Amino acid sequence: MKTKKVLLGLLMAALVVSVSGCGLFSSGKKKDGPITIGIGYTTASNPDDPYHVTALTFKNYVEKHTNGRITVHEYPSSQLGSEPEMWEGMQIGTCDAAVLTNAYVASYVRANGALDLPFIFKNVKQARDILDGEFGQELMDNMKETGVTCLAYSEGGFRQLCTRDKAIRKPEDLVGLKIRCMETKTYLSAYHSLGVNATPMAWGELLTALQQGAVDGCDAPLSVLYTNGFPDICKYIDNVNLFYSPLPVCISTKVYNSLTPEDQKILKEAAVEAAKAARKNNDDSAARMEKDLSNKGMTIIPEKEVDSEGFRQVAKACYEEMESYIGSKWVQKLQKEVGLL
DSSP: OHHHHHHHHHHHHHHHHHHHTOOTTTTSSOBOSOEEEEEEOSSOOOTTOHHHHHHHHHHHHHHHHTTTSEEEEEEOTTTTOOHHHHHHHHHHTSSOEEEOOHHHHTTTOGGGGGGGSTTOOSSHHHHHHHHTSHHHHHHHHHHGGGTEEEEEEEEEEEEEEEESSOOOOSGGGGTTOEEEEOSOHHHHHHHHHTTOEEEEOOGGGHHHHHHHTSOSEEEEEHHHHHTTTGGGTOOEEEEEEEEEEEEEEEEEHHHHHTBOHHHHHHHHHHHHHHHHHHHHHHHHHHHHHHHHHHHTTOEEEOGGGSOHHHHHHHHHHHHHHHHHHHOHHHHHHHHHHTTOO
16 A cells, blocks of 8 residues: 555656656756756645745745746645655656655665754754754765755754643653654654653644544644644643754755756755755744744743753663664764764
8 A cells, every 4th residue: 555655646746747847857968948846845835834935945046046947846735745755756756856854864864864863952053053064964975875865954943742731841751651753763762762652643643633632742843833733732832852853955866967067056055045044934933933822822841941961861772772773873973963972
């Protein structure tokens, strides 16, 4: 069934690419005439959504700096398929570009899993500096052999806990809770190290599961919690800075290599500007979002009330477990970068 879904997603992506006039690499020549590029993402085109902000900024920059010679079409709400489907589509060239969640990318590029280690980053500045520096570039270089090129790391932000009935301030508060999570090795290992009953499920099933008490909470960036129906169900947003969520801005290597060096440079610059825009939007909107959620009845547990060091110490078991899967080179280097080794 999963294979059929993937094939269906790739077929849909291929049809979209065909209709939009792509097929950039078919002749083997560098393209310098009119070009259309589709960029997909799974969330809705909401002004506060970081995936949308990233894709829209990318689109506007490319079209402006090519005088409209390159047109970029946005495909929100999984129109090009799920994130795994878009990734696999980029590998074979049926999907042009996508704004992805790093946790899903790490399923294909294990080294990227280092970025998903729980509590690895102390704050967003540290995360941004590392992603914009040598470590981030090494990860992008490492990805090239997959057939997908990462142009920049945009930002979803820290994934915070959202809980129905219990505030989370220290590791003991989490023990035994059923928390919905993405089905990735790093996330599952992280929750197990914290004594959580990790419960993988599709995002579309989450609100119903929370309403029915099948799970006690979930993790997601503040912007995602804000733009969905969580205030009607959950009492708490717990600012524990559990996972930092980079959003790799990716393009099919086949598509990228079909472009002239000048156009490649513009796309790279566009992705960098898109990342800056998403980060700024996260910074500018966080206080407003928290205030609105509080006015809707939610209790916001501030970071200053959270035992961050206690969480970090408990999570070290996850680091040890994941080192062999991700690669000791990547895990140890990142730990050194953030001052944990």
